[in-house]
Amino acid sequence: MQRIIVSVTNDLVTDQRVHKVCSTLVQMKYDVILIGRKLPNSLPLTRNYRTIRMxxxxxxxxxxxxxxxxxxxIKLLFLKKDILLSNDLDTLLPNFLISxxxxxxxxxxxxxxxTEIGELIDRPRVQKAWLTIEKFIxxxxxxxxTVNRSIADIYSNKYGVDVNIIRNIAPKLQHKSVDISLANEIKGDKKMLILQGSGINIDRGAEEAVKMMKYLENTILYIIGSGDVFEDLKRLTKSLQLEEKVVIKGKLxxxxxxxxxxxxxxxxxxxxATNLNYEFSLPNKVFDYIQAETPLLVSNRKEVANLVKENNIGWVIDDVEPKKLAEKIKQIVANTKEYATYKQNLKKASEKYTWESEQSKLVELFKNLK
Known part of the structure; x- marks a missing residue:
């Protein structure tokens, strides 16, 4: 049995893309070891493949x-391996050297x-260092x-390398029915908004979402996950006295x-639209919303907006200024007919966009490694 060592820098619990890939590789009869990091608040981890958390x-x-x-x-040097799978540029150098x-x-x-993520845009020296590694390897x-056509084309044009596309689509959700007792406990007769994910970072609209709640009544916002601005969001919620309207929960x-x-x-x-990475990203949470059959409100970033428009499953807004967001949400709530249409379309979209279908591209790639 061939062994694949998969490496990523983040906490393994919430990285669903890496978990989906590892699970597919296990189905292909590979011996998989996933290496990541462990934080003081890391949740317990149970997987059907070996994990190493540093x-x-x-x-x-x-x-x-x-x-x-x-x-x-050092770990890659001494562990038995046949294939190395590097996730993102921050793990690529040691994988490349060992290979x-x-x-x-x-x-x-x-x-x-x-190299275009928001955290590097204002740090040109650090950005240049990562870009040097990327250009070398x-x-x-x-x-x-990679995750979509836009990013694949950028890399292919820049480096002359064929780049395959394997989208970060959620696995098919087997049980779509809502837990009524949980719904009553959480929102009662209020409208519930959710912003979720493990990458709630700077310039991802979370601060505006909190401020938006000043202008909405009978509505509650849940922010669930982790990210660079999480503690800032808690302070902002408290300073605006929005504790009754905004609930911030850590990783689940x-x-x-x-x-x-x-x-x-x-x-x-x-x-x-503060950096190219956000402009062309297609976040995990978008496909989570689709699987949950939850209509979407998204900013006008290319890949996300195209997905929403093509499938007619939500609304696209040009400006995430808090008052404008609130006004848009009021319009959405008022237009029950349009909402019902999008809700119905999500049933089709949730059948169309599943990891069970997308993983065939991964299987093909690993069967034909160069």
Missing amino acids: NLIFKKKVWFYAEYNMRLF KLLGKKLVYDSHELF FPKLKNVY PYLELMEYTKIADLGLSLDK
Whole structure:
């Protein structure tokens, strides 16, 4: 049995893309080891493949990446392996070096336009360092895939490499019925909005969503997950005295998260046009909303807006300014006929967009590694 070592820098519990990939590889009869990190607040992890969670001394920025990459290199050097699967640019260097040193096949899964993420835009020296690594390695890669056509075209045009597309689609949700007791406990007769995900970071519209609640009545907003601005959101909610309208919860196991998502009346994705990564991203939560059959309100970012418009499953807004968001939501609530149409269309979309269908592309790629 061939062994694949999969590496990622984040907490393994909430990374659904990596878990879906690992589960598919297990179905293909690979021996899978997933390497990531462990945080003080990490949830317990039970998977049908082996996991290694590293406790790191450094938690943030340059020193974290230096420590992680050095320790990952050592682990990759001594663990038995046949294939290496690197997730995102922050794990690519040690994987590439080991693949060359030991003659192992390397697969690269680029979840995003890493060098264009919001956290790097205002840090040109750090951005340049990552870009240097990318320019050195990417043209040499033979097995690459990413999350959508826009990002694939950017990488292909830039580095002359064929880039496959495997979208980050949610697995088919088997039980769509809403837990009535949970719904009554959480929202009662109020409308419920949800913004969820493990990447609730700067410029993703979370602050505007909180401020929006000043202008909405009989409505509750749930923000569930993690990210760079999570503590800021808690302080903002308190300073605006919105504790009765805004509930902020940390990371939840996926199926528990989906129980909240099913109950919600509207799923939010509000990325701003501050960087190319957000412009071309197609966040996990969008497909979670589709599987939960929860209509969407999204900002006008290319890939997300196209998905919503093509399937007629929600609304696209050009400006995420809090008052304008609130006015849009009032219009949505008032137009019950349009809402019902989108709700019905989501039944078709939830059958169309499933990991069970999308994974065939991953299977094909691994059957034909170069």
